[in-house]
Amino acid sequence: MFPTPIAQTGMPVRMLYGIALPLSLLIWLLPIIGVAMTSVRGQADLTAGNYWGWPTHWQMIQNYTAVFHNTPILHYIGNSFLVTLPTVAGAVALSCMAGFALGIYRFRFNLLLFFIFVGGNFIPFQILMVPVRDLSLRLGLYDTVMGLVLFHTAFQTGFCTFFMRNFIRELPSELVDAARVEGATEFQIFWKVVLPLTRPAIAALAVLIFTFIWNDYFWATVLIQGDHAMPVTGGLKSLNGEWVAQWQLVSAGSIVAALPPVLIFFLMQRHFIAGLTLGANKG
Amino acid sequence: MTTTSPPSLAAAHDAADGWWARHQRALAPVLFLLPAALMFTVYVIAPIFQSIAISFTDWDGLGVKRFIGFGNYVELASDPDFRTAMFNNVIWLLGYLLAIPIGLAMALFLNQTVFGIRLIKALFFFPFVISQVVVGLVFSWFYDPTNGLLFHVLRALGLPPVAVLSDEHLVTYGIVAAGLYPQIAYCMILYLTGLNNVRADLIEAARLEGARGFSLLWHVVLPQLRPATFIAVVVTVVGSLRSFDMISIMTQGGPYGSSRVLAYYMYEQALSEYGYRMGYGTAIATVLFLVMLVYIVFVLAQIWRQEREL
Numbered sequence: 001m002f003p004t005p006i007a008q009t010g011m012p013v014r015m016l017y018g019i020a021l022p023l024s025l026l027i028w029l030l031p032i033i034g035v036a037m038t039s040v041r042g043q044a045d046l047t048a049g050n051y052w053g054w055p056t057h058w059q060m061i062q063n064y065t066a067v068f069h070n071t072p073i074l075h076y077i078g079n080s081f082l083v084t085l086p087t088v089a090g091a092v093a094l095s096c097m098a099g100f101a102l103g104i105y106r107f108r109f110n111l112l113l114f115f116i117f118v119g120g121n122f123i124p125f126q127i128l129m130v131p132v133r134d135l136s137l138r139l140g141l142y143d144t145v146m147g148l149v150l151f152h153t154a155f156q157t158g159f160c161t162f163f164m165r166n167f168i169r170e171l172p173s174e175l176v177d178a179a180r181v182e183g184a185t186e187f188q189i190f191w192k193v194v195l196p197l198t199r200p201a202i203a204a205l206a207v208l209i210f211t212f213i214w215n216d217y218f219w220a221t222v223l224i225q226g227d228h229a230m231p232v233t234g235g236l237k238s239l240n241g242e243w244v245a246q247w248q249l250v251s252a253g254s255i256v257a258a259l260p261p262v263l264i265f266f267l268m269q270r271h272f273i274a275g276l277t278l279g280a281n282k283g
Numbered sequence: 284m285t286t287t288s289p290p291s292l293a294a295a296h297d298a299a300d301g302w303w304a305r306h307q308r309a310l311a312p313v314l315f316l317l318p319a320a321l322m323f324t325v326y327v328i329a330p331i332f333q334s335i336a337i338s339f340t341d342w343d344g345l346g347v348k349r350f351i352g353f354g355n356y357v358e359l360a361s362d363p364d365f366r367t368a369m370f371n372n373v374i375w376l377l378g379y380l381l382a383i384p385i386g387l388a389m390a391l392f393l394n395q396t397v398f399g400i401r402l403i404k405a406l407f408f409f410p411f412v413i414s415q416v417v418v419g420l421v422f423s424w425f426y427d428p429t430n431g432l433l434f435h436v437l438r439a440l441g442l443p444p445v446a447v448l449s450d451e452h453l454v455t456y457g458i459v460a461a462g463l464y465p466q467i468a469y470c471m472i473l474y475l476t477g478l479n480n481v482r483a484d485l486i487e488a489a490r491l492e493g494a495r496g497f498s499l500l501w502h503v504v505l506p507q508l509r510p511a512t513f514i515a516v517v518v519t520v521v522g523s524l525r526s527f528d529m530i531s532i533m534t535q536g537g538p539y540g541s542s543r544v545l546a547y548y549m550y551e552q553a554l555s556e557y558g559y560r561m562g563y564g565t566a567i568a569t570v571l572f573l574v575m576l577v578y579i580v581f582v583l584a585q586i587w588r589q590e591r592e593l
Contacts, residue, residue: 002478002486002504006395017395024392025403031421031464032409034432052432098319101312111590113316115583120327122521122579126549126568130337130561131330133554134344154326157319186311215414217528222554233416237532240420247424254420258413265412269405276469277476277514 039063039251046247059248067252072227076235077256082145083152083231084213088206090153091160095205096198098157099164100190104176114165120158125218128155133222143225151223152213160205163278167201168194204275207268211261232257331572338566344559355566364540365567368548371455372524375544378459379466379523383515386470387508391500393471394478404475411468419532422461423448448534451541458542462529466522470515477511478504517582524575545571 006017026033034052041050042057050056067073102114132151133142141147171194179193220234227235236257243249265272338355340348359365393404410418425432428446437444447457481504489503505512527546530536536543536551543551545567553564 001394001483002481002499003391003394006397017397020392021397021403025406028407029409030432031418031425032413034425035417035421052435094319094322097315101315105308105312107309107312110312111587113320115587116328117319117323118586119579119583120323122517122575122582123327123331124525124546124568124571124575125527126546127334127565127572128327128330129334129550129568130344130553130565131333132326134333135325135330150322151326154322157323158327161319186307190311190315211412215416217414217416217531221531222550233414236416236420240532250420250424254417258417261412261414262409265408266405273408273472273476277473277511 035251035254038247039255041248043246043248063248063252064256067249067256071239071249071253073232073235073239073253073256075227076230076232077260079145079229079235080214080231080233080260083148084210086149087152087156087213088209090149091156091209092202092205094153094157095160095164096195096202097190098161099168099198100194102161102165103168103171104189104194114162117158117161117165120155121162129222136223142223143229145229148219148223148229148231151219152216156209156212160209163205163275164198164201166278167198171197200271200274203268203271204278207264207272208275210264211272214261334565334572335569337562338569340562342561344553344561348562351562355563358563359566359570364543364548365545367540368543368545368567371542371544372526374455375459375462375523375526376520378456379462379519379526380516382463382466382470382519383512385463386467386515387474389467389471390474390478394475404472408468408472411465411472413465415462415465415528416532418461418464419529422457422464422529423533425461426457449538451538454534454538454542458526458529458533461533462522462526466519469518473511473515474508477508481507513585520578521575524571 006014037052037055038046040058040060040063041055042059042062044057045053045055098117102110102117136142136147136151139147141150175193175197176189179189184193214231215233216231217233217237220231221237224230224234227238230238236253239253240250243253337348339350339352341351341354342348389407393400393407426447428434428444428449433447434444445453447453485503485507486499489499494503525546526544527550530542530544530547531550534542536547540548549564549567549571552560552567
């Protein structure tokens with residue numbers, strides 16, 4: 001193990017590490033802790049400039065109620081779910097099929113297609129912006145949840161296909177051969193042999209895509225105009241404009257907006273990290 | 284009542300089955316690929332070419348496109364705002380790359396097995412999970428010149444306050460620092476995973492030969508972390524060229540356009556209140572795309588090499 005395990009070192013090092021670890025965590029998370037603290041402060045603290053000290057007035061309930069009651073944040077969050085969940089389902093479904101095709105079959109252009117999916121992942125969004133907006137306008141999908149879902153599904157299919165194809169390729173090929181010998185159709189091989197084995201990959205992709213799409217801001221501003229379909233990232237930005245200097249509300253809103261991906265991360269941590277670090281440990 | 288079909292029908296059925304059975308292995312990949320390929324073509328591949336085509340026109344997004352050849356590119360060449368944005372992209376790229384050594388250092392610091400380390404690692408990773416919009420809000424508040432944490436820290440140290448986000452010379456560095464916050468977390472988690480799989484026997488052998496500390500890290504550990512480093516470099520470079528969210532949230536390109544990058548400048552030209560110059564905007568996007576393309580080809584070449592080794 002590298003570096004040397006702390007248990008094998010002397011007492012002073014161990015004590016130092018014991019202090020440094022929580023301290024560094026505290027410093028690292030200070031910006032976020034600050035937001036959390038501010039979201040429970042009263043206006044009096046803020047006018048007095050008490051941004052970073054202990055709150056003198058606890059107004060957690062008032063602040064969060066104010067955010068939910070006086071702003072459309074709940075509606076924005078609803079929109080975020082309406083955009084995110086279908087995108088996750090769509091991108092995973094499309095990429096399971098495409099990943100199966102690229103991972104199992106040998107045919108001409110297999111690698112070329114794979115590289116197109118991989119390469120598409122890295123392109124700057126701006127090269128897509130004008131035509132995608134134009135296409136959405138012509139399809140009548142501009143400023144709708146559906147328009148956003150279709151774009152996100154298509155774009156995320158690139159990364160998801162890359163991921164699924166690599167996962168499926170690692171599966172033992174004897175499984176597929178054995179199923180063919182037993183007379184399974186290609187669809188049965190996909191549905192009954194391969195798909196059940198890809199569950200961990202599906203879980204990893206689902207949590208990753210959920211977080212990516214939930215946190216998308218660029219496409220929300222390009223494809224959505226009105227509040228009626230605006231996801232929470234864009235909504236937060238416009239609320240920030242309205243709440244000038246009402247930092248306790250901005251903070252409470254930020255926390256509410258950040259909560260779903262944070263919860264997903266903590267509940268599905270193993271899958272999340274497995275997905276994110278795919279390839280980080282094989283040479 | 285019979286369950287068997289009339290002979291002629293059964294034969295036709297068999298023939299159809301036979302045709303399908305004979306060809307399904309060749310057709311299956313096409314059918315499985317079709318939906319994904321269709322969506323990807325319509326929304327990702329085709330728009331790249333459409334954008335490049337639009338970049339040779341003068342277009343407000345509604346009226347008729349007027350072909351002007353390289354007109355937009357000629358204008359770009361002498362546009363000082365474009366140069367500023369390009370220069371800021373370089374700052375973003377170089378600044379963002381710091382996430383890799385810092386992430387590695389944090390991963391080394393956290394690669395221990397003490398009580399509660401799993402939770403601590405997860406908490407360190409936290410900034411990556413939350414939206415850049417929230418991170419941007421948090422940092423604009425951190426930099427707030429009247430009451431931000433930075434102001435308090437500087438005052439405690441006896442230094443004069445700095446209004447980072449309204450200073451033309453500091454603003455980009457300030458936003459890059461905010462952008463580094465989640466990016467460091469990302470690189471850290473890549474390295475933590477990599478460190479988990481470092482071969483203990485090689486390290487022990489090197490230790491027996493007297494390798495210690497930095498030299499052990501450099502000669503024995505880092506070579507084994509190459510896959511993690513590769514991914515860290517890829518996602519960091521792509522992330523730095525994609526930077527948009529933080530700028531939009533923290534400064535909207537200001538003050539006086541001094542914090543724009545290509546991605547933001549393009550958006551401003553094509554869609555914001557400054558007007559709908561789609562042709563000019565797509566020309567900026569094309570430049571950004573070409574820069575990225577060089578890099579994409581490099582990355583794909585690396586992946587291709589890995590594929591051939593398999």
